[in-house]
Amino acid sequence: MYVASVRPGERIKGKVPGTVVALGAVSLLTDVSAEMVTAFMPVYLLFTLNMGYAQFGLLDGLYTGATAVLRLVGGHVSDRTHRHKAVAAVGYGLSAVTKLIFPVVGASAFGIGAAMAADRAGKGLRTAPRDALISLATPPERLGAAFGLHRSMDTVGALLGPLMTFLLMYWVGTVAGPVFVVSACFAVVGLIVLVAFVREDRRSVVAGPRPSARAGVALLREAGYRRLTVGAAVLGLATLSDAFVFILVQKATNAPIHLLPLLPLGTALVFLVAAAPVGRLADRVGRWPVFLGGHVLLLAVYVLLLVGGTGYVGVAAALIMHGLFYAATDGVLSARVSALVPESLRASGLSVVQTGQALARLVSSVAFGLLLQFAAFGTAVYTAIGSLVIAVAIAWRLNITNTNTNTNTTNS
Incomplete structure (x- = not known):
């Protein structure tokens, strides 16, 4: 490694x-x-x-x-x-x-x-x-x-x-x-x-192999990096887009429709407050456990959608957990990948994981949109919950043995 x-x-x-x-x-x-x-x-x-x-x-x-x-x-x-x-x-x-x-x-x-x-x-x-x-x-x-x-x-x-x-x-x-x-x-x-x-440090020589398409592909031969890439993509498949989350929160809590455009601000405010301290927490306790924990918080948001009549309390709870989900996943994933990739291939290694995650979330949005159009609200939400439970279990299984593989720091 x-x-x-x-x-x-x-x-x-x-x-x-x-x-x-x-x-x-x-x-x-x-x-x-x-x-x-x-x-x-x-x-x-x-x-x-x-x-x-x-x-x-x-x-x-x-x-x-x-x-x-x-x-x-x-x-x-x-x-x-x-x-x-x-x-x-x-x-x-x-x-x-x-x-x-x-x-x-x-x-x-x-x-x-x-x-x-x-x-x-x-x-x-x-x-x-x-x-x-x-x-x-x-x-x-x-x-x-x-x-x-x-x-x-x-x-x-x-x-x-x-x-x-x-x-x-x-x-x-x-x-x-x-x-x-x-x-x-x-x-x-x-x-x-x-x-x-x-x-930018423009050194002529950096640690790791010479950048090339072959070297980038070779990263996936490393078990830890490959598991992380697959795990992030699997979780992306079970992650609803922000637009769907906000629409479902509004429908589930019966919040006034005119509040819908303001819901992203609630998530962003929580993300703003929590991103830096959660990042420091990930440095101390391990980045992959924090990343998975963020998806558990997202799962809690999905479950909350099944609780009817929660009103503004439900909206606030959903936005807080949604913001914490982003604080525990967005920058934390990049930090985890960076600890596994040599300096000479740092951007390539990050881009492969980010691309897999982005494509998976695109598929998720299309699939859930079709599901929401042709199935009942409850059926769609139960499907989202089941998918995320399976994805978290797969991702945990893929990476549980890889949490401390980086010998440079025990909290990678």
């Missing part, structure tokens, strides 16, 4: 490197930009451009799934060239440019689809190189804390984006131009912060 290495001068107990903070600022600004568009897109497509629901569903699926394969490209290219920052900058820049394309393409479904694909292509390219930058700048024993801090800052942007869109719509109505221009400005500022303040 490869062991993640760190240079002696970087072992600073109790501190997160400045590179991580700078990347957190980049993600904060970029998420303001991205979430402004995400919040505005239904209004823009359905009410401003008068698209049908079938077209909207197709474009929304494209927006969700377009990142998957490009994560592999971004990871491989950044490892091969040793330019993680440059590849991430291309991804951030591409997403920034596309914000100005949306109003230009007008009502063309093809044009909007192409712009959305380009925007998500930027996200796909930048994700693995960005996470590689975080992991390479951080001592192994602090990876959970580093990714937790980054995800906390990222979530601030996720909170501010919809609020910014709401304010613009309140002031100028559903005019598209101001939303996309302001969104582009935030994205450009994020790119400037990346270029100016994120430092």
